[in-house]
Amino acid sequence: MQKLLEIKNLSVKYPVCSGFLSNSKEFIHALDNVNLEIKKGEILGLVGESGCGKSTLGKSVLRLIEQPEGEILYNGENILSMNRSELKNFRKKAQMIFQNPYSSLDPRMTIYDILREPLVVHGIRDKNEIKERILRIIQLSGLDEEVLRRYPHEFSGGQRQRIAIARALVLEPEFLVADEPVSALDVSIQAQIIKLLLDLKEKLNLTILFVSHDLGVVKYISDRIAVMYLGNIVELGESDEIFKNPRHPYTEALISAVPSVVKQHDDFIRLEGDLPSPKNPPCACKFHTRCPKVMEICRKITPENAEFSKTHFAKCHLYDMTAGRV
Numbered sequence: 230m231q232k233l234l235e236i237k238n239l240s241v242k243y244p245v246c247s248g249f250l251s252n253s254k255e256f257i258h259a260l261d262n263v264n265l266e267i268k269k270g271e272i273l274g275l276v277g278e279s280g281c282g283k284s285t286l287g288k289s290v291l292r293l294i295e296q297p298e299g300e301i302l303y304n305g306e307n308i309l310s311m312n313r314s315e316l317k318n319f320r321k322k323a324q325m326i327f328q329n330p331y332s333s334l335d336p337r338m339t340i341y342d343i344l345r346e347p348l349v350v351h352g353i354r355d356k357n358e359i360k361e362r363i364l365r366i367i368q369l370s371g372l373d374e375e376v377l378r379r380y381p382h383e384f385s386g387g388q389r390q391r392i393a394i395a396r397a398l399v400l401e402p403e404f405l406v407a408d409e410p411v412s413a414l415d416v417s418i419q420a421q422i423i424k425l426l427l428d429l430k431e432k433l434n435l436t437i438l439f440v441s442h443d444l445g446v447v448k449y450i451s452d453r454i455a456v457m458y459l460g461n462i463v464e465l466g467e468s469d470e471i472f473k474n475p476r477h478p479y480t481e482a483l484i485s486a487v488p489s490v491v492k493q494h495d496d497f498i499r500l501e502g503d504l505p506s507p508k509n510p511p512c513a514c515k516f517h518t519r520c521p522k523v524m525e526i527c528r529k530i531t532p533e534n535a536e537f538s539k540t541h542f543a544k545c546h547l548y549d550m551t552a553g554r555v
């Protein structure tokens with residue numbers, strides 16, 4: 230499969246004031262040297278605990294964060310060096326949906342106006358074309374035409390997320406970042422929205438970066454899964470492979486906490502402590518403060534990617550000797 234997006238050595242740090250009386254700046258290292266590819270037509274799931282850097286990555290690849298270091302190539306072009314008009318053209322092709330369908334829709338606008346806005350911003354003025362595009366996306370998103378006259382507050386969370394999805398897709402983009410799109414919804418509604426995204430992906434030839442803190446959700450939608458811990462991708466592989474044969478102790482712990490797959494694994498793995506602060510992350514393997522399999526080397530040397538197959542990688546010292554032979 231062809232690459233749509235190539236992320237190379239991407240780092241993001243947010244400056245934060247360290248104290249009330251101090252002028253010195255500290256940094257939150259939200260992304261630390263991330264390398265990742267997204268292939269045309271795939272759904273890549275990005276999973277990890279809250280605060281590990283998922284949204285920062287999602288926003289960076291749409292250049293909604295201005296300070297990343299590194300390269301983000303979209304169809305071979307670095308989006309971090311695009312000028313205004315190139316960026317506008319890119320924004321037509323790449324869109325985002327957010328976790329909270331309550332705050333992401335302007336309460337003063339009708340649904341018709343909400344869906345019309347991106348078309349107008351991108352220079353589509355012909356009334357008939359606007360109407361046709363809106364009707365098409367409304368129908369594809371499983372909504373009725375009569376929603377167009379109404380306002381966001383008249384809808385439930387699930388319906389609002391459908392509207393937010395319709396708004397993101399009305400320009401017929403190629404690439405969608407879905408940042409925790411079902412996390413704020415009831416479990417019964419989550420499945421409907423996931424089904425809708427899968428359906429839209431097929432019909433509109435989308436490529437999706439699907440972000441969630443919940444591996445159970447990511448499992449159902451992703452072709453491949455990237456597991457993130459404190460700003461690093463610690464394991465990457467095809468979805469089935471990650472679940473059948475997880476290699477990184479952090480991935481094992483996440484999987485053991487997914488209720489539907491617990492039976493396939495021996496026990497729930499309880500991780501000690503919270504996610505350490507990204508202001509002052511542990512050195513070497515950042516997971517060493519919580520890892521049930523920690524060794525001496527883990528506190529001293531940062532693990533490199535061990536390759537288990539052409540598509541399966543993990544950063545862990547457990548495989549320093551065996552990678553390539555397992």
Ligand SMILES: Nc1ncnc2c1ncn2[C@@H]1O[C@H](COP(=O)(O)OP(=O)(O)O)[C@@H](O)[C@H]1O
Nearest residue numbers: 243257259278279280281282283284285286507
């Ligand atoms: N605008 C910001 N300014 C300062 N710190 C931020 C900002 N956005 C996110 N962070 C911090 O960066 C880290 C990663 O955040 P985020 O990317 O939102 O993680 P996730 O989406 O995985 O929960 C967190 O420690 C968060 O507090």
Ligand code: SF4
Nearest residue numbers: 514517520527545546
């Ligand atoms: S490198 Fe060491 S601490 Fe890090 S995940 Fe592997 S075994 Fe655990």
Ligand SMILES: [Mg+2]
Nearest residue numbers: 283284285409
């Ligand atoms: Mg987030």
